[in-house]
Structure formats: structure tokens, C-alpha cells
Amino acid sequence: MLKSACFYPLAALPLLMASNLSLAAEETDTTLAAYAAGYVAGFTCSATFNGNKDAAAIREYELGGIYPLIAERVAQLEAEVNSEQRWVRVNYDNGKRSRYSVWRPKLGCVDLPVGASLDNFPHVANPFAGDKAAQQDHGGPWQEQPTPLKPSQQSALANVVDRAFSKHYGRGARTSAVLIATPEHLLAERYLEGMTPATAQRTWSVAKSIGASVIGAAVQQLLIEVDEPAALENWSHPADPRAAISLENLLHMASGLDSNAAGNRTDRVYMGGGLVSDTATESALEVAPGTRWKYANNDTLLALRTLRERFATLDAYLRFPFESLLDKLGMQHTYLETDWQGDFILSSQVWTTARDLARLGVLHLNNGRWQGEQLLPTNWLNYISTPAAAQPPEGAPGYGAQWWLYNERFPELPNDTIAARGNRGQFLVIIPSRNLVIVRRGYDLAGEPGFNEHDFTRDILKALDSASQL
Incomplete structure (x- = not known):
């Protein structure tokens, strides 16, 4: 439940x-x-x-x-x-x-x-051997939908998008794509020269929110419940206190596990050819589960490992995200990468397009329903948007279930604004009250101020609102 x-x-x-x-x-x-x-x-x-x-x-x-x-x-x-x-x-x-x-x-x-x-x-498992990759983006669900914007709105929005491809939102910003959409219309879309709607780019930590969506699809199919223990085989000894860690603790970044000083240091998995099962599952508890928020890649990796251990075969697990979610949404240019023993590295290693991310955003705006089929629980958007018991410090966005929350801490944005966010300026922003999805992709420079998605989102809303009143 x-x-x-x-x-x-x-x-x-x-x-x-x-x-x-x-x-x-x-x-x-x-x-x-x-x-x-x-x-x-x-x-x-x-x-x-x-x-x-x-x-x-x-x-x-x-x-x-x-x-x-x-x-x-x-x-x-x-x-x-x-x-x-x-x-x-x-x-x-x-x-x-x-x-x-x-x-x-x-x-x-x-x-x-x-x-x-x-x-x-x-x-190495290769369950889709022989499948051919799509060449062009199919355009849905926005195909042949005329824009609802007035000329003044289009002009104001274009000015904001122009600034997104400059250094206006961060000295180290290098924007590769911007897409702004409702479930019915593409309001704005622009790409760096040489890129197209079918050009996939690494999501980095936006993958965490995609991973949560995969788990949501499993909840919808009654394969797993978020409040049940993770019950990993590696934690099955009767003396192991990690048995108390729930899937929800992992989704909330509140496992209580030791992830070193910086929980985002997972180099051995990300570029060392290491295994999720050799790294994430071996950490010991530091504090009681659910009592501390700490951004940790391992918590996401463990959440997906929890789902994997509910499947009878590796092949069935590897097929599940595509057959139950991505293929249904038409996310034709999304690649979920794994380690060499088949664990999804859904804390970072997903390659996808701006349109595919927008499709995932639209699914959430539609409360998990797509073309008449309920892919996620009807209350999944509410679930991922609800603040976890343990939160990041004041002065910064809150945290739900693998999604960041721009709630009352940020009065310039609607209180229901949530975001998936990743290294080098990857952002998927969802604003249910405005029926709006915003995607920004980038190659921001390390060590310099990156793209400020809060200000970009604020300026998009101002452009739509001010122009609509002319």
C-alpha cells in the first residue's frame, strides 16, 4: 500500500x-x-x-x-x-x-x-538481442496539435528559451535541449546544433526519478509494496539490523546506511566496472532507518535491487521497465543501462531524450494513466510529492520519493512543483497545478555555477502569465 x-x-x-x-x-x-x-x-x-x-x-x-x-x-x-x-x-x-x-x-x-x-x-544478459532502435521520434502525444499560445506568449516564451541557451542562468551552463509542454501541446522546443528530438543524452540523477516510476509500475501490478521491508537476500541473517530497512526508506533517501561522507560517490559502479551487488548491498547501518535524510546513490540502487529480487528470472526483470512503462509511453530512445550482472544503474545511467522525459512528465500529470491504461497507481503523483519524514536542511528544496520538492520553501513557484534533477544540468520539472512539464538538458561545466532551473521555471511561468494578460 x-x-x-x-x-x-x-x-x-x-x-x-x-x-x-x-x-x-x-x-x-x-x-x-x-x-x-x-x-x-x-x-x-x-x-x-x-x-x-x-x-x-x-x-x-x-x-x-x-x-x-x-x-x-x-x-x-x-x-x-x-x-x-x-x-x-x-x-x-x-x-x-x-x-x-x-x-x-x-x-x-x-x-x-x-x-x-x-x-x-x-x-552478459542480452534479452533484446536483435531488436532494432527507432530512428525518428514519433511525435506523440503532441503530434499535429496546434499551439494554444497567443503570439505575445510565444514571443515571451521564446525570449526565455533564448536566455536558456546563453549564460544567463549560470556561468557554467551549456544547454543542449529545452522542451516545455502540456499533455496536449508542445509549447516550446529547441536543441543545440547537431542534436535532434531523437538524440539521447545521459540523465545522470534524473534516472532516480525514472527508477521510482518503474517501482510505481510494479506497485500498480501488485508486485511490491512501498512499505514492506526491502528483504534483500544479502541482509537475511537473523542478526542483521538492515532487515528493518523498507523500500520506502530507500525511496526517501533515508536508509540509514553508511555511504561515506558523500553518498554520491559510486565511482566503482559508474566507471570501474563494479557491481551493484558488490557495493551497495555491503554497507552497514549508521543510524536507524527513516531517521536521517542523506542523498545516496546506493539507496536508489538498493530500491531497484529490491524489485529485482521479486522476479523469478533476470530476463523477466530486465524486460519489466520496458514492457510495463517505457514502451507503452513511446519512450523509443530511452536506454536503461545495467552492470554486467544485470542490475539497473538507475541512480544515473539512463540515456534518453527531452521528449521521452516529457512523456514521463505527462504520465504523472495524468495521474499515471496513458491511453486508457493505468500504468502507475492513481495516487502515485501524490505519493512521490509528499515530503518524507526526514528532510534536507531548510533553505533548499524538500524531498519526496526520489523527487525533489519545490514546496513552500520556494514561494516564487507553485507549491506543487516537483523536479527530477541530475548532474551537468539535467532537469525534468512537473507543475500539476499548471498542467506543465519543463525539460532542460545540458553539459554544464564542472566547478562553475550551473544552470539555475528554479529561475528558469519562474521565468517561464512569468512569460506565460504576463503575455496572456496583454
Whole structure:
């Protein structure tokens, strides 16, 4: 059953969401070299085969402007791309070692572990082998829908979008896409030169909110309940206090688990070829579940691991998000990437488009209903929008179930505004009272003020309101 649930100053948000910005590295030089090679292999693979980007764009945007932990090492590495077999190899350590990333339909690229070769790939699950990727975006649900905006509104909105593609909303901002929509109409849509509505980009932590939606689909199908214990096999010993952690604790970022000083440090999974089952499930409790809010990638990874252990087979689990949610929404250019043992890395590693994110937003505006079918519980929007018991500090957005809340703490926005947010300026903002979805994608520069989505959202609303009164 669903239970009642619900930041830091805006300038501090990149430190919460970006991996590796806040701590000096403790890894050995050998590990950092493997991380850098894995980063280049993984991002080159995903950007090439998920996003159809060329080498120059990948070097500038995917591999440029990144956090400093591995930036210098990344700049010195070259990727070998096999377009026919869809894999990428990066040699490092003077050519003595290699990292591999291999593409799979729907699941995107999987990073093989350090020491693995292409001979190991046939042992990686590939349930959609043979599926063909869509080339163009189908345009729904907005196809052939004329805009309801007056010319003055269109002009005012265009001015805001113009500013979004400048440095107006942040010195380090590099916008790649903006989309503003209602369930019926695309009000505004613009892309960086070279990108199209079918160009997928990594979501980073926007993936967390996508993951919550997958769990919502499982709740709708009575496969799981949010208030039941996570009951992971790794926590099944009768002396293990982690048995008290519920799925809801994980969705609320309130597991109480030790996630080091910065809970967003999951480098071994993100670029080291590590496993969710080797990292996230091994942490010990620090505090009682539900008593502390702490932004932690592992909480999201564990929430999805909880869902996985409800399935009889890995194949059924890997198919579930697509067959129960994404395919039904027409999210044709969305790739949910996994580790090499099949755990979704839904804390960060999703590649998708602005339109696909907007479709997910519209589903929430429609209270989980799509083309006559109830995909999410009817009260799921209310659930994810309700403040959790343990909250981030005052002066920053609140937190619900894997969604940020712009509630009474931010009077310039409607009290029901929620957002999915990710590193380098990825934002999906939903405002139910205005029947509005706002998407901004970017490649913001590490170490510089990023895109301010609060001010952008405020200015969109002002443009629509002021122009409508002319």
C-alpha cells in the first residue's frame, strides 16, 4: 500500500548530485587509471550507439567539462570504436591494459569489469538481442496539435528559451535541449546544433526519478509494496539490523546506511566496472532507518535491487521497465543501462531524450494513466510529492520519493512543483497545478555555477502569465 511520504542551497546542488566533486580521491593511481579508461569507454559507447553522436561532439561534451578527479587522464585517452559489433575499447597503462564497453538494444552500453575482454561479453544478459532502435521520434502525444499560445506568449516564451541557451542562468551552463509542454501541446522546443528530438543524452540523477516510476509500475501490478521491508537476500541473517530497512526508506533517501561522507560517490559502479551487488548491498547501518535524510546513490540502487529480487528470472526483470512503462509511453530512445550482472544503474545511467522525459512528465500529470491504461497507481503523483519524514536542511528544496520538492520553501513557484534533477544540468520539472512539464538538458561545466532551473521555471511561468494578460 502507499503511505504518506515528502536541500541544500541551490548553489550547493551540484555537490549533491555530481559524482566525485566533493572529496579528494583515496583510490590508488592504478584504480584511477582504470576509472578514466572506463569513463572514456562507457561514455563513448553510450554517446555513439545510444545518442548517435560523432567523435568531435563526444570529446567536447561527454568527455569535456567533467569533474576533476579523472579529467586530465580522460583527456589523454583515445577510444577505439567498432561500429559493426558495437563495442568500444580504451587502452591504458601504456597499452598494457584495456577497458571495454559493449552496446545492447534497449539496455545501452555495459561496462565490462577491469581485466575482462570481449570473450566475456557472451555471458552478459542480452534479452533484446536483435531488436532494432527507432530512428525518428514519433511525435506523440503532441503530434499535429496546434499551439494554444497567443503570439505575445510565444514571443515571451521564446525570449526565455533564448536566455536558456546563453549564460544567463549560470556561468557554467551549456544547454543542449529545452522542451516545455502540456499533455496536449508542445509549447516550446529547441536543441543545440547537431542534436535532434531523437538524440539521447545521459540523465545522470534524473534516472532516480525514472527508477521510482518503474517501482510505481510494479506497485500498480501488485508486485511490491512501498512499505514492506526491502528483504534483500544479502541482509537475511537473523542478526542483521538492515532487515528493518523498507523500500520506502530507500525511496526517501533515508536508509540509514553508511555511504561515506558523500553518498554520491559510486565511482566503482559508474566507471570501474563494479557491481551493484558488490557495493551497495555491503554497507552497514549508521543510524536507524527513516531517521536521517542523506542523498545516496546506493539507496536508489538498493530500491531497484529490491524489485529485482521479486522476479523469478533476470530476463523477466530486465524486460519489466520496458514492457510495463517505457514502451507503452513511446519512450523509443530511452536506454536503461545495467552492470554486467544485470542490475539497473538507475541512480544515473539512463540515456534518453527531452521528449521521452516529457512523456514521463505527462504520465504523472495524468495521474499515471496513458491511453486508457493505468500504468502507475492513481495516487502515485501524490505519493512521490509528499515530503518524507526526514528532510534536507531548510533553505533548499524538500524531498519526496526520489523527487525533489519545490514546496513552500520556494514561494516564487507553485507549491506543487516537483523536479527530477541530475548532474551537468539535467532537469525534468512537473507543475500539476499548471498542467506543465519543463525539460532542460545540458553539459554544464564542472566547478562553475550551473544552470539555475528554479529561475528558469519562474521565468517561464512569468512569460506565460504576463503575455496572456496583454
